[in-house]
Amino acid sequence: MSLLGGGILKGMFETARNFFGSYVSAQRLTTVPYPEERIPAKANARQFPFLVYDGDDSQAGLRCVACQICEKECPPKCISIIKSRDKRQDYKGQSQFYPATFDIDISVCMSCQICAEVCPFEAIKMDVEYELSTPDRFGGLWLHKAQLARSSRYYRQIHPQAAADSDGFMAAESSKARARVGASAAPVGLAPQPRHAE
Amino acid sequence: MIDALDQIFVAAKHRLMEPVPSRWQPLVSALLSIVPLLMVFPGLFALTTLLERKGLGRIQNRHGPNRVGPWGVLQPVADGLKTLTKENVVPRGAAPFIHFLAPVVLVIVSFLVYAVLPLGRNMVAVDLDAGVLFFFAVGTAAELAVFMAGWASRNKYSLLGAMRAIAQMISYEIPLILSAVTVVMVTGSLSTVRIVEAQAEYTGWIPHWFVMQPWGLAGFILFLISATAESNRSPFDLPEGESEIIAGYYIEYSGFKFALFFLAEYLGLFAVSGMAITLFLGGWHAPAPWLEFIPSWACFFVKLLALIALFIWGRGTLPRFRQDQLMEFSWKFMIPMALVNLVSAALWQLMDCGPERWLVSFLLIATPYLLLGRSLFERNQFFKRTYRFAG
Amino acid sequence: MSLPFVILALLTAAAAMGAMSLRPLVHCVLALVVSLSGLACLYLQLGAQFAGFAQLLVYIGAVGILIVFAVLLTRGDAMPPRRSLVQGRVFGLGVAVSVLGVLVWAISRSCLMSPTLPPAPVATVEQIGDALMTRFVLPLELVGLLLTAALMGSVMIAMQEGEDK
Numbered sequence: 090m091s092l093l094g095g096g097i098l099k100g101m102f103e104t105a106r107n108f109f110g111s112y113v114s115a116q117r118l119t120t121v122p123y124p125e126e127r128i129p130a131k132a133n134a135r136q137f138p139f140l141v142y143d144g145d146d147s148q149a150g151l152r153c154v155a156c157q158i159c160e161k162e163c164p165p166k167c168i169s170i171i172k173s174r175d176k177r178q179d180y181k182g183q184s185q186f187y188p189a190t191f192d193i194d195i196s197v198c199m200s201c202q203i204c205a206e207v208c209p210f211e212a213i214k215m216d217v218e219y220e221l222s223t224p225d226r227f228g229g230l231w232l233h234k235a236q237l238a239r240s241s242r243y244y245r246q247i248h249p250q251a252a253a254d255s256d257g258f259m260a261a262e263s264s265k266a267r268a269r270v271g272a273s274a275a276p277v278g279l280a281p282q283p284r285h286a287e
Numbered sequence: 288m289i290d291a292l293d294q295i296f297v298a299a300k301h302r303l304m305e306p307v308p309s310r311w312q313p314l315v316s317a318l319l320s321i322v323p324l325l326m327v328f329p330g331l332f333a334l335t336t337l338l339e340r341k342g343l344g345r346i347q348n349r350h351g352p353n354r355v356g357p358w359g360v361l362q363p364v365a366d367g368l369k370t371l372t373k374e375n376v377v378p379r380g381a382a383p384f385i386h387f388l389a390p391v392v393l394v395i396v397s398f399l400v401y402a403v404l405p406l407g408r409n410m411v412a413v414d415l416d417a418g419v420l421f422f423f424a425v426g427t428a429a430e431l432a433v434f435m436a437g438w439a440s441r442n443k444y445s446l447l448g449a450m451r452a453i454a455q456m457i458s459y460e461i462p463l464i465l466s467a468v469t470v471v472m473v474t475g476s477l478s479t480v481r482i483v484e485a486q487a488e489y490t491g492w493i494p495h496w497f498v499m500q501p502w503g504l505a506g507f508i509l510f511l512i513s514a515t516a517e518s519n520r521s522p523f524d525l526p527e528g529e530s531e532i533i534a535g536y537y538i539e540y541s542g543f544k545f546a547l548f549f550l551a552e553y554l555g556l557f558a559v560s561g562m563a564i565t566l567f568l569g570g571w572h573a574p575a576p577w578l579e580f581i582p583s584w585a586c587f588f589v590k591l592l593a594l595i596a597l598f599i600w601g602r603g604t605l606p607r608f609r610q611d612q613l614m615e616f617s618w619k620f621m622i623p624m625a626l627v628n629l630v631s632a633a634l635w636q637l638m639d640c641g642p643e644r645w646l647v648s649f650l651l652i653a654t655p656y657l658l659l660g661r662s663l664f665e666r667n668q669f670f671k672r673t674y675r676f677a678g
Numbered sequence: 679m680s681l682p683f684v685i686l687a688l689l690t691a692a693a694a695m696g697a698m699s700l701r702p703l704v705h706c707v708l709a710l711v712v713s714l715s716g717l718a719c720l721y722l723q724l725g726a727q728f729a730g731f732a733q734l735l736v737y738i739g740a741v742g743i744l745i746v747f748a749v750l751l752t753r754g755d756a757m758p759p760r761r762s763l764v765q766g767r768v769f770g771l772g773v774a775v776s777v778l779g780v781l782v783w784a785i786s787r788s789c790l791m792s793p794t795l796p797p798a799p800v801a802t803v804e805q806i807g808d809a810l811m812t813r814f815v816l817p818l819e820l821v822g823l824l825l826t827a828a829l830m831g832s833v834m835i836a837m838q839e840g841e842d843k
Contacts, residue, residue, distance in 0.1 A: 093620075093660025097605065104346045104604040111345040120349040385708070417727045417803045424731040427739025431711060434746050438704055450750055453743060460739070477803050 132250065135215035137195045137232075138168075138204050139239045143180065147238040152212035154185040159204035159213055167197035168204060179210070180259065181266040193237060195221065196230040211255045217247050293582045296323070297409045320412040324401050331591075332553045333363035339599045346603035373542035380441040381539065389436035390540065390547035396428045397554035403479050404561040407571045407584030411480055418479040419471055422562055423464055426517075429555065430456045433526070433536050436548070440539035448535020451610065452526035455516055458617040459523075463513035463559075465625035466506040469632035470497055470566045483570030492576065496569035501648040502632040505656075507567040509625050511597075514559035516617070518552060520598060522605035525613060560594040561587075620659055627655045682723060690716030703749055711742040728803045 110117035121128055138159075142150035155172040171190045179185045204213050216239065223229030245252040291298070300319045307315045337352070337360065344351025352359035377383055403418035405411040415421050430453055437449020471477055474485040488495045497503030516523040527535035537548040564570060568590055571583035578586075608616070631651040638644035693716060696709035714737040721730035810818055 093656070093663060100604045101600060104600065107348060108342065108345045108600075108603075111348060118345075118348055118350070122350060122353065382702075382705075385705075415727065417731050420728070420731040420735065420803075424734035424739065427735060427743070428715075430743055431708075431738060431746070434743070434750075435708065438750075446750070450747075453747060453750075457743060457747075475804070 130217050130247070132248070134217045135200055135202055136219050137198050137200060137216055137221070138193060138202075138213050138237070139216045140191060140234065140237045141212055141214055141241050141244050142238050143241050145240075147235070147240070149177075150240075151187060151234070151238060152180070152210050153188050153191060154179060154210055154212070155188040155191075156186075156209070158207050158209070162203050162207045164201060164203065165197045165199055167194040168192070169194075181263045182270065183266065188234060191234040191237060193232050194230060195232055196226065211259055214244055214248070214251075214255075293408055293584075295582070296407070296584065324412065325398065328398075328401065328554055328557055329550060331557060332550055333367070335553055335557075335595055336366065336549075337362050338595070339602075342596070342599045343603045346600075367546070370543055370546040373545075375542040375544065376539075378441060378539050382439040382441070385435050385439035386539075387544075389432050389439060390537075390544045390551070392435065393429055393432035393551040394547050394554070396425055396432060397551040397558065399425045400558045401554075401561070404558070405479050405483050405565060405570055406561075406587050407582065410571075410584060414478060414480045417477045419467060419477045419482070419562075419566075422479075422558075423460075423467070426555075426558075427460070429551075432551075436540070437536035440536070442539050444532040444534075444538050445536050447532050448526045448538070451532075452519065452536055455519070455523060455526060455613060455617075458614060459513045459516035459621070462509050462617065462621035462625040463517060465622070465629060466509040466513065467562070467566055469502055469506045469629055472629070472632055473497070473502075473636050479565050479570075483565055483572070486569040487572055489576045494569055494572060494574055496567065496572075498567040498569075500635065501645065501652055502628055502635055503567055505624065505628045505652045506632070507563065509621060509628065510563050510567065511594075513621065514556075514563060515598065515601065516613075518556040518559060520552075520556065521602040522607050523613065524607060525610060528607060556595070556598060557591065560591055560598070563594060564590045615663075620663060623659060624652075624655065628652060683720070686716055686719050686723065690720065704746075707742065707745050707749060710745070711738055714738060714742065728806050 107117050112118075141152050142148075143152065144150040155170055157170050157172070160166075160168045160170045169190070169192045170188050173187045173189045176184045176186055200215070202215050205215055221230075241252070244255075300316075303319060304312060304316060340362070341351035341359070352362040355361040355365045377386055400422050402412040403415055403421050433452045433456070434449050437445040437447075437452070440446075470482060474482050476482060476485075486494065486496050493499060498507045519526050525531075525535075527537070532538070537545060540548060564587065571587040573579045573581050573583075573586050631648045634651065635644055635648045638647065690713050693709045693713035697706050697713055700706050700709055715734060718730045718733035718737070721733055
C-alpha cells in the first residue's frame with residue numbers, strides 16, 4: 090500500500106538527482122559533445138569492410154585473390170568483384186588472381202562482418218571509420234578498390250588483438266607453404282611483417 | 288529608494304503620460320499598459336524554451352543545446368529565424384480562412400488573459416471587478432481555437448488531436464475553476480487585486496498565503512495539475528502526442544503559424560502559473576517580511592520562474608497518460624477532491640480561528656484523499672484490457 | 679448610439695445571419711459563437727461585467743464547445759440538402775412575424791419608450807452573489823438539482839449502451 094502520488098515524488102527526486110548530478114558527476118552526464126570530444130573506440134567496433142594490403146603499394150599489395158566467396162556470402166549482396174585475367178604471386182608465393190574491380194555499396198552494407206568471417210586470405214576486415222557522410226548519395230557511397238584499400242599497419246592499429254591473430258595465422262600458413270616448396274624457395278615479396286613491427 | 292525601485296514602471300508610465308494631451312490619454316494609457324506585456328512575455332517564452340531544453344537535457348544526462356552562442360544562449364534566436372524563414376504551407380483540402388484564423392485567435396486569447404494578472408504593486412493592466420471570471424471566461428475561447436485548427440486542417444490526426452484537446456480541456460476546466468472558487472469564496476472577491484491584498488500579512492516570518500492553509504495547499508495542487516492539463520503539457524500532452532498523432536491539432540501548420548501555436552501554448556502556461564501565484568502564492572508579496580525590500584514585480588517573476596521550473600521538472604519526469612486514465616483521473620479523482628476542498632474551505636471560513644479549524648480542514652481533505660487514492664490503486668491493478676471496437 | 683455599439687451590433691447581427699444561412703455546419707457553429715461573443719461584448723459595454731463574462735463562459739466555453747463536440751462525434755462535413763431551407767416557407771414567415779410582433783409589443787410597453795429613463799441600477803458582482811445566495815437561493819438550488827438529474831440521466835444512457843454489448 091503506497092500513498093497516491095508517492096511514485097511521482099520518487100520520480101521527481103530521481104530526475105532532480107540527475108539534474109544536479111550532471112554538474113558534478115560524469116556518471117550523470119554520459120553524453121559527449123561529439124565533434125570536440127569522442128568516445129574511444131571499443132575493441133570490436135565495426136562499421137564497413139575494407140581491403141587489407143601489405144607493403145606500401147595499395148593496389149599491388151592487396152591480399153585479395155578475387156575468390157569471390159565474400160561476394161556470394163554477402164547477405165544484402167553489396168559486394169561486386171571482377172576477376173583479373175592474369176595472375177600474380179600472393180604472400181605465400183603462390184600464383185593467384187587479383188580483383189580487377191572490387192566495389193562495395195556501403196548504402197546497402199549492413200555491417201554484418203560475414204565477408205570478414207568467410208575470407209580465407211585475411212583480405213577483408215571491418216573498419217571503424219564512421220564519418221562517411223557525402224553529398225552524393227549514390228556515387229559517394231559506392232566505394233571502389235582504391236577507396237577500400239587500407240594498409241595492414243592501419244588494421245593493426247584499429248584492432249590490435251584481431252590483427253595479431255590474423256598475422257599469426259598468415260605466418261603459419263606461409264611457413265607451411267615454404268616447407269612444402271622446400272628450403273630453396275624463399276618467400277617472395279610481400280611476406281607479412283612480424284607482429285610488432287612498428 | 289526601495290519604494291522608487293518598486294514603483295519604477297508605474298512612475299515611468301506616469302512620466303510618459305504627462306506630455307500627452309488629455310484627449311489621447313486613455314488610448315496612450317492602454318497602449319503603455321499593453322505593449323510591455325506584449326514584449327515581456329514573448330521574451331519570457333524565448334527564455335523558457337531555452338531553459339526547458341537545457342533542463343530536460345540535464346535530466347536526461349545530456350548537455351542540451353550548446354551550439355549557438357556561448358552555452359547555447361542564442362538558441363531561441365536561431366529557432367525564431369528558422370520558423371520565420373520556413374514556407375507557409377496550407378493543405379489543399381483545408382478551409383483557408385479558418386486555418387489562418389485559428390492560431391491568431393489562440394494567441395489573442397492567450398494575451399488577453401494577462402490583462403487581469405497583477406504583476407506587481409499597482410501593476411495590473413485592468414483591475415476588473417470580476418477579474419478571475421474574466422480570466423477563465425476568456426481562457427475557454429482557446430478551446431474553440433484548438434477546434435478550429437484541428438477541423439480546418441482536414442487531417443484525421445488534426446481532428447483526433449482537436450477532439451482529445453477539447454475533451455481534456457473540458458474535463459480539467461472543472462477542477463481548475465472549482466479549486467479557484469475556494470479562494471474566491473474565502474476572500475469574497477473576484478478581483479485579482481483584492482485577492483492579492485488578502486494575502487498581505489505575516490505571522491512572524493510566515494506569510495498569510497493561501498497555500499499555507501490545508502484547503503489552500505490542496506487547492507494549489509489541484510489547480511497546478513489542472514493547469515498542466517489545460518496547457519497541454521506533459522504528462523497531459525495527449526492532444527499533441529508526437530509518438531501517436533504526430534503533433535495533433537497543429538500538424539498541418541508550418542512556419543510562423545506553427546511558432547504562433549508554440550507561443551500560445553507557453554503564454555497559456557505562464558498565464559495559469561501567474562493565476563496560481565495570484566490565487567495561492569500571495570501574488571507579488573515577498574515570502575518573508577525581511578525580504579520586502581525586493582521589488583514586488585521581481586517577487587512575482589521569481590515565483591513565476593519557480594513554477595515554470597516545476598513544470599519543466601514534471602515534464603522531464605512523468606510519462607504520458609493514456610486517454611482513459613486521463614478521463615478517469617479527472618472525473619474520479621480531481622473533481623471529487625475539488626468539491627471536498629470547496630467544503631473544507633467553506634468550513635474554514637465559518638469556523639473561528641484556532642487549532643480546531645486546522646484539524647477539521649486537514650482531516651476533511653486527507654481522508655478523502657487517502658480513500659480515493661486507495662480506490663484508484665485497487666482499481667488500477669493490471670488486467671487484460673478489452674476493446675469495444677478493436678479486436 | 680456610440681460607434682462601438684454600432685460596430686458590435688452589426689457584427690452580432692451579421693454573425694447571427696451567418697449562423698442561419700451558411701451551409702457547412704462548422705461554419706454555422708463558428709458564426710454562432712461570434713454572434714454570442716458579440717452579445718457578451720454588448721453586455722460589457724453596458725457595464726454588466728458579470729453577465730458579460732458569464733455569457734462568455736457559458737455560451738462559448740460550454741454551449742459552443744458542446745455543439746462542436748456533437749458535430750465532431752456525429753457526422754463529417756455532410757452538407758445539409760438545400761431543400762430543407764425552402765420547405766415550409768409560409769410557416770416560417772408566420773413564426774417570424776409573430777416573434778417580431780411579440781418583441782415590438784414588449785419593447786413598446788417597456789421603460790425604454792417612456793421619455794424619462796430610470797437611473798441605471800448599479801449591480802456589482804458582489805451584489806449578484808449576495809442575491810443568488812439569499813433571495814434566490816431556492817431557484818439556484820433547483821437549477822442545480824435539475825442539472826444534476828440531467829447529468830445522471832445522461833450517464834445512465836451511456837452506461838446502458840455499454841451493458842448491451
